[in-house]
Amino acid sequence: MRAALSKMTSPTLYLAVIGGLQLGLLWLLRERFGIWLPLAGTVVFAGLLLALVRVPGRWGVKLLGLFLLxxxxxxxxxxxxxxxxxxxxxxxxxxxxxxxxxxVDRVIAGQRIYGVDWSNTQVARIPWTTTAGPNPALRHFVYDPLPVLLGIPFRLVTGAAGLPFDYRIVLLLFLALGVAGVAVLPAPPSRRFMITVALYLNPLISTYLWTGRNDIAFVVMVVLSLVCLTRGRVRYASLALGIALALKPFAVLAVPFLALALWKRWNAPTPTLPQRGREKVGRGREIWVLSGALLVMPALVTILPFFLVDAAAFWRDTVLYTSGGVADAYPIGGDGFGAFLLATGIIHRNTDSFPFWILQLLATAVVLWFNGRAFLRRPTAGRWMAGFAAVLLAFTFFARFFNDNYVAVILALILTVPAFGDVPAVSRDELQGHAAGSSVAA
Known part of the structure; x- marks a missing residue:
């Protein structure tokens, strides 16, 4: 059984299936993207697949080939x-x-972005068929400020150069950061190969990335947080997750697993020397405080100025609009429980109000309880990622809408779980080093 599972989660199979699907999609869309991209991709794909099958080792070359693909x-x-x-x-x-x-243009001009009318922008040109009437996004801006702030430098540079600004420039940089982050994961290169394929050579992610959806940004930072954790870089892990949280609130669902990892790290058994015990407690408190500060700082620094300008508008756009708390809230739909309620007639219109938050809270709590306990029993990166993906699924499935891009992100994260596998998410290197230092001092 274990051997069969190993074959099903091998770099060769990941590339053949996931990468093959992406390449096939490009061939289907060759009239839109041209023939040179799928043609060049096919050459690299075939060479890389052949190398995986026939050439042992040489993972440095194989990873470079994957980056090119x-x-x-x-x-x-x-x-x-x-x-x-x-x-x-x-x-x-x-x-x-x-x-x-x-x-981005409004912020540069010193104008508000929450509680404003967007009907005089190009947003009004995007077709909307989900509900009768205009797109409700013309009256709401659902994103937090950080994605906007990240676009400002690129808008200024492209404007000064006389070039058109496209926010996908920012998303391309997140893609590069994501690939680089996985490359430094302390795991065998075959595992890093699989994670890169699952996240960044996957049509579940790429299809939405091509159109400019920004899920890639928070996904990259959550994965980078886990990578930092496996390397024993707790502060960087907290900061990365804090940035993810400022990019998209879904990242808050990973915070319990970071907290459990910290708790596991600083409550590991140590020799019962009084001085060493006191130093351990002091060190643990310092890490908890610093990690907490780094976790909340990105969201606090980026959100607070906009919140102070118009707190009601910010809350209405980013919270009430997505949860059904306003008359023109985002419609119920997607592939989750909300769609089931509509199909069965329990909810009559996709614009109705319904207390989905109760279901979300219950489902999230139950899933978090079981996955948190599983992680504490065996604190590996695989269980960390599996827990986050499961909690994210519970929260979004019972939300007002369970969009297709949410499904795609969750499936892609699940595909990384076998590759993260038994990589330790709780490294005791710092703790052991500190204990050794205390012993010398004693």
Whole structure:
């Protein structure tokens, strides 16, 4: 059984199936993206697959080949879409991309981005068929400030150079950061290969990335937080997760697993020397305080100025709009429990109000309880990621809407679990080093 599972979760199979699907999708979309990207991708894909099957070792070369394949088949269509847009205007762009770009311009001009009308922007040109009437996003801006703030330097540079600004420039940098982050995971190169394929050579992620959806940003930072944790870099792990939280609130669901990892780290048994015990407690408190500060700082620093300008508008756009707390809330839909309630007639209209938060709270608490206990029994990166993916599934499935991109992100994260596997998420290197230092001092 274990041997069969190992074969099902091998680098060769991941590349053949997941990478093959991405390549096949590019061939299907060759009229949009051109023939050169799928053609070049096919050559690299075939060579890389052959190397995995026939050449033992040489993982450095194989990983470089994978990076090239990601550049061609994931980043390439993004660049092609940016060029096409500069020539013919909007084609496949997501309304969130267009609205974020408009928000960048408003912030540069010193204007508000919450509680304002977007109907005079290009957002109004994006088709909307989910509900009768105009897109409710024309009256709400659902994203937190950090995604907008990250776009400002690129908007200024492209403007000064006389070039069109496309927010996918920012997403391309997150893609590069994500690939680089996985490359330093303290795991065998075959595992890093699989994670890179699952996240960054995966049509579940790429399809939405090409249109400018920004899920890649928070996913990269959550994964980077876990990588830092496996390397014993607790402060960097906290900061990375804090940035993820400031990018998208879904990242808050990973906070309990970071907290459990810290608790496990600083409550590990040590020799019962009084001095060493006191130093351990002091060191643990210091790490807890610093980690907590780094975790909340990105969201606090980026959100507070906008919140102070108009707290009611910020709350209405980012919380009430998505939870059904306003008359023109985002409609119930997607593939989750809300769609089931609509199909069975329990909810009559997709614009109705319903207390989904109760179901979300209950489901999240139950899933977190079981996965948290599993992580404490065996604190590995695989269980950390499995727990986060499971809690994210519980929270989003019972939400007002369970969009297709949420499904895609969760499935992609689940695919990384076998590769993260038994990599320790709680490294005691710092603790052991501190204990050794205390022993010398004694």
């Amino acid at each position: 990601v550049a061609l088949t994931t980043a390439g269509p993004m660049v092609e879409s940016m060029v096409t847009r500069s020539q013919v205007g909007l084609t496949i762009e997501h309304d969130g991309l267009v609205q974020t770009e408009a928000a």
